Amino acid sequence: MMRIFGVQLRKEITELWRTRKLIIVLVVLIAFGLMSPILAKITPDLLESMGEGQMEGIIITIPEPTQKDAIDQLVRNVSQFGLLLAVLMSFGTVVGERERGQAALVFAHPLPREVFVAAKFAAQAIMFAAGLALGALGAYIYTVILFDAPPAGRYLALTGLIYVWLLSLIALSLLASTLGRSMGSAGGLAFVLIVALLLAGSFTNLAPGALLEWGRSIAIKAGSPARWGALAVTVVVTALAVGASCIILRRQEID
Amino acid sequence: MTPAIEIRNLTKRFGTVTALAGFDLSVPRGSIFGFLGPNGAGKTTTLRIMTGLARATAGSVTIEGVEVGRGARPPIGYLPDTPSFYSWMTAREFLTYIARLHELSDPPIDATLERVGLANANKKRVGGFSRGMKQRLGLAQALLPQPRVLLLDEPVSALDPAGRKAMLDIMGDLRGEMTIFFSTHILNDAERICDEIGIIDQGRLVIQARRDDLLARFARPVFEIEVAPDDAPQLAALAERLETTGLIERAALDGVRLRVTARDLDRARREVLPMLADRSLVRFEMLGATLEDIFLNLTDPANSRPEVAS
Numbered sequence A: 001m002m003r004i005f006g007v008q009l010r011k012e013i014t015e016l017w018r019t020r021k022l023i024i025v026l027v028v029l030i031a032f033g034l035m036s037p038i039l040a041k042i043t044p045d046l047l048e049s050m051g052e053g054q055m056e057g058i059i060i061t062i063p064e065p066t067q068k069d070a071i072d073q074l075v076r077n078v079s080q081f082g083l084l085l086a087v088l089m090s091f092g093t094v095v096g097e098r099e100r101g102q103a104a105l106v107f108a109h110p111l112p113r114e115v116f117v118a119a120k121f122a123a124q125a126i127m128f129a130a131g132l133a134l135g136a137l138g139a140y141i142y143t144v145i146l147f148d149a150p151p152a153g154r155y156l157a158l159t160g161l162i163y164v165w166l167l168s169l170i171a172l173s174l175l176a177s178t179l180g181r182s183m184g185s186a187g188g189l190a191f192v193l194i195v196a197l198l199l200a201g202s203f204t205n206l207a208p209g210a211l212l213e214w215g216r217s218i219a220i221k222a223g224s225p226a227r228w229g230a231l232a233v234t235v236v237v238t239a240l241a242v243g244a245s246c247i248i249l250r251r252q253e254i255d
Numbered sequence B: 001m002t003p004a005i006e007i008r009n010l011t012k013r014f015g016t017v018t019a020l021a022g023f024d025l026s027v028p029r030g031s032i033f034g035f036l037g038p039n040g041a042g043k044t045t046t047l048r049i050m051t052g053l054a055r056a057t058a059g060s061v062t063i064e065g066v067e068v069g070r071g072a073r074p075p076i077g078y079l080p081d082t083p084s085f086y087s088w089m090t091a092r093e094f095l096t097y098i099a100r101l102h103e104l105s106d107p108p109i110d111a112t113l114e115r116v117g118l119a120n121a122n123k124k125r126v127g128g129f130s131r132g133m134k135q136r137l138g139l140a141q142a143l144l145p146q147p148r149v150l151l152l153d154e155p156v157s158a159l160d161p162a163g164r165k166a167m168l169d170i171m172g173d174l175r176g177e178m179t180i181f182f183s184t185h186i187l188n189d190a191e192r193i194c195d196e197i198g199i200i201d202q203g204r205l206v207i208q209a210r211r212d213d214l215l216a217r218f219a220r221p222v223f224e225i226e227v228a229p230d231d232a233p234q235l236a237a238l239a240e241r242l243e244t245t246g247l248i249e250r251a252a253l254d255g256v257r258l259r260v261t262a263r264d265l266d267r268a269r270r271e272v273l274p275m276l277a278d279r280s281l282v283r284f285e286m287l288g289a290t291l292e293d294i295f296l297n298l299t300d301p302a303n304s305r306p307e308v309a310s
Ligand SMILES: Nc1ncnc2c1ncn2[C@@H]1O[C@H](COP(=O)(O)OP(=O)(O)OP(=O)(O)O)[C@@H](O)[C@H]1O
Pocket: B014, B017, B018, B019, B037, B038, B039, B040, B041, B042, B043, B044, B045, B046, B185
């Protein structure tokens, strides 16, 4: 079982590499990592130059940006583009292989369907771990250069929480990919699941989205309450989505 | 000897559509079995159940003593009707991947590529493969783990005549190494290499018989004679002469071609050809049985019920 998982994971990672998905995720996350502190640094100057001459007599005082602003930018950018990437990269993986007929070929070989699903999740998890790690490292370096050094441990906690949040999005997209009968319906379903997840965030502090605010608060020492409940919910949602995908695929008839 | 494949009361319904109406089938070990039927007969559905990709509504399939869908995996190789690969892999990479799934320690990748005629294309991305090459790679991935039963869904239907012959030759060469079960809607393909033929129509097994018995039983007593244009007038004379001998039932002349329906096939075979001795013969052909003939014959109420030979 573990050997087959290894074989399948290798296939998935090679696929992500050869179909350029890996490079896209790395480039986008690194780019936004690097841009975040830079944006934080130049935003006041930008605002100032835009305001010049237009609002005579009005004096706007924009506070000098700090590393807190850099971290805010990072959380905002990486969560927006991370969400987009996580959904785009995983909503087509299972349904695509079924639709193209590759699944009919490989499932006639000794490849357990749960291994197939688990390897897909693991490959995405590895890809986003790499992308997020490099993006966060880039952001950290630029924050140190442009401002001063944020506490490394706290910064690491922020990155970890963003990652856990991303994993839940990947797992839900994978579930949509397994349930969907076509690429279109899987995409639609992924969209619905993610929107539901985001909406849940505005009702309860237990939704995965609370992890972002918690992480930000840790990194900038804002002192907001810890969200252990949200962490537990996120882990459970992720595990349930992956587990459900395995069971659903196991029961499915492959065309 | 237990059969290689044993199908019992196989039934499959898709909503209100009954794709398989509950049939039995038994494939002798080591045989090449042609599973013949028109479009929509239920061939693909049967094969998908045999491979575990779909589940039967009722009934069972047992392959080499292993009941499909009960946990254990039977020793099969499967070629779907339109095999689809990872376009980013090469042929060799795909076979290596399949070998790893089977945990083969020394997979015969080169020999398999050689066998299907892809030895020269093994470093090419599958994305650039033609239909025929994909079919060959499809056969290669099915053969690689050296299964005891090979299941092929319309392996030659999409190929040109040369590709068709090549594929059938490869399948013929495998005779004795494993049991081969393949579907087709063309009797002629089954006729060329099968030992045994089963015919399915509307989810029912119409007949199962040894190929030779089937062909003998349904042979049409029809042959066609074609002569050079200069001899066309003599052909007309021959047609008239044949009609008077009582040897034949009917003779239909169409320019240089004469189609003759014999009353007694054996006698006609012996006597008609000598009559053509001094003609510039272009073609003299016995027209074999067609799937249509067999259907017409079997669905004719005057004929016997479906039967299973030996
Ligand atoms: N997934 C499905 N959902 C609904 N009906 C189906 C499905 N698969 C097959 N059928 C129906 O079952 C019947 C048998 O189809 P099947 O594909 O097995 O035929 P076939 O003999 O392989 O035909 P062909 O020669 O065209 O490949 C057809 O009436 C088909 O419409």
